[in-house]
Amino acid sequence: MATSVNQSLRDELDEVVVGLCKGLNDSKRLLVLYALSDGPHTVGELCTMLDASQSNTSQHLSVLRTAGLVDTERKGNSVIYSLRHLKIIDAIDKLREIMTDEVSRKHRAVGA
Amino acid sequence: MATSVNQSLRDELDEVVVGLCKGLNDSKRLLVLYALSDGPHTVGELCTMLDASQSNTSQHLSVLRTAGLVDTERKGNSVIYSLRHLKIIDAIDKLREIMTDEVSRKHRAVGA
DNA sequence: TGCTCATATTAGAGAGTACGCATGTGGGGG
DNA sequence: CCCCCACATGCGTACTCTCTAATATGAGCA
Numbered sequence: 001m002a003t004s005v006n007q008s009l010r011d012e013l014d015e016v017v018v019g020l021c022k023g024l025n026d027s028k029r030l031l032v033l034y035a036l037s038d039g040p041h042t043v044g045e046l047c048t049m050l051d052a053s054q055s056n057t058s059q060h061l062s063v064l065r066t067a068g069l070v071d072t073e074r075k076g077n078s079v080i081y082s083l084r085h086l087k088i089i090d091a092i093d094k095l096r097e098i099m100t101d102e103v104s105r106k107h108r109a110v111g112a
Numbered sequence: 113m114a115t116s117v118n119q120s121l122r123d124e125l126d127e128v129v130v131g132l133c134k135g136l137n138d139s140k141r142l143l144v145l146y147a148l149s150d151g152p153h154t155v156g157e158l159c160t161m162l163d164a165s166q167s168n169t170s171q172h173l174s175v176l177r178t179a180g181l182v183d184t185e186r187k188g189n190s191v192i193y194s195l196r197h198l199k200i201i202d203a204i205d206k207l208r209e210i211m212t213d214e215v216s217r218k219h220r221a222v223g224a
Numbered sequence: 225t226g227c228t229c230a231t232a233t234t235a236g237a238g239a240g241t242a243c244g245c246a247t248g249t250g251g252g253g254g
Numbered sequence: 255c256c257c258c259c260a261c262a263t264g265c266g267t268a269c270t271c272t273c274t275a276a277t278a279t280g281a282g283c284a
Contacts, residue, residue, distance in 0.1 A: 003160065003161070004160060004161060004162075004163050005143055005146075005147065005161045005162070009143070009146065010139065010143060012208065012211070013139045013142040013143055013146070014139040015211060016139075016142065016204070016207050016208055016211050017136075017137060017138060017139045017142065019211060019214070020207050020210060020211060021133065021136050021137045021138075021142075021207070022137060022241095024129075024133045024136075024137075025129060025133045025134060025136075025137045025241095026129060026241090026242080027122070027125045027126045027128075027129045028242095030125040030128065030129060030133075031117055031121070031122060031125055034117075034121065034125070035117065042260080042261095043260070043261060043262095044260070044261085048115065048116060049115070049116060049117045050116075050117070051116050052243095053243080053244070053245095054260080054261070054262095055243080055244070055245075055246095055261095055262085055263090056242075056243060056244080057261095058261060058262055058263085059242075059243080059262090059263090060242090061261095061262095062262080062263085063241095068214045074250090074251085076251070076252075076260095077250090077251060077252065077258095077259055077260050077261085078259090078260060078261080079260075079261060079262090085210045085213060085214070087206060087209060087210050087213070088210060090206055091203055091206040091207050091210065092128070094199060094202055094203040094206060095128050095132045095133070095203050096124065096128055097199060098132060098197045098199050098200060098203065099124070099127060099128050099131060099132060101197060101199070102131070102180045102196075102197070134271095137271095138271090138272080140272095154230080154231095155230070155231055155232095156230070156231085164273095165273080165274070165275095166230080166231070166232095167231095167232085167233085167273085167274070167275080167276095168272080168273060168274080169231095170231060170232055170233080171232090171233090171272080171273085172272090173231095173232095174232075174233085186280090186281080188230095188281070188282070189228095189229060189230050189231085189280090189281060189282065190229095190230060190231080191230075191231060191232090
């Protein structure tokens with residue numbers, strides 16, 4: 001009955017994990033994505049928003065760059081980061097929705 | 113201008129990461145979620161689908177349980193796992209969509 | 225009770241990840 | 255040309271994750 005799963009789905013999910021989930025698996029990176037959903041920002045600005053060191057921020061941005069989630073553009077002395085896929089915010093919001101469902105579910109369980 | 117980000121958003125994203133993203137950050141776990149989207153399965157069945165050891169499968173299921181992504185029910189000797197939030201599949205599909213966009217974007221870049 | 229099947233848990237090795245610190249790089253102004 | 259600013263990168267450390275092998279739990283049956 002239960003057979004091993006389709007290899008192409010397996011490969012695709014592998015890519016999704018490597019390329020995207022890994023990028024989302026850190027609250028600071030999610031925060032960066034939200035910050036960029038309002039519009040482009042420089043690294044310095046993102047540092048401030050994250051309360052993180054320049055180095056640390058830059059490292060997180062590097063992960064997001066590799067994941068293909070952000071774009072960069074040089075402007076004078078600064079580098080401006082912007083969101084590459086607006087859909088990523090939809091995806092995260094979907095997760096937040098589930099989180100909310102889960103919380104209210106627990107409340108119901110306690111109440112019952 | 114750029115100020116530190118709202119603490120409540122920060123806390124919420126923290127929870128999203130801890131509770132959900134961590135659960136998604138492994139292709140085997142994504143595979144489990146897809147397998148369960150067709151309907152409930154026992155651990156043994158999931159082992160077969162994943163081509164993974166019983167121990168390893170059980171450990172991944174444990175992560176998903178902690179994340180609140182799956183439900184369990186004992187039936188005789190077996191334990192049956194089922195999907196707790198159908199929305200999680202929507203979220204993953206959203207990520208796959210982004211993945212697709214990204215791939216076609218690269219192709220265009222090469223073609224151009 | 226004792227045995228067996230299905231699943232869960234534990235311990236330990238190896239790989240990966242986040243962070244601080246120090247240093248490298250590249251554009252702009254004196 | 256030299257210096258400074260904004261940012262990127264390399265290194266070491268502490269932590270976290272996944273996996274295998276071994277062991278524990280728990281339901282059903284003789």
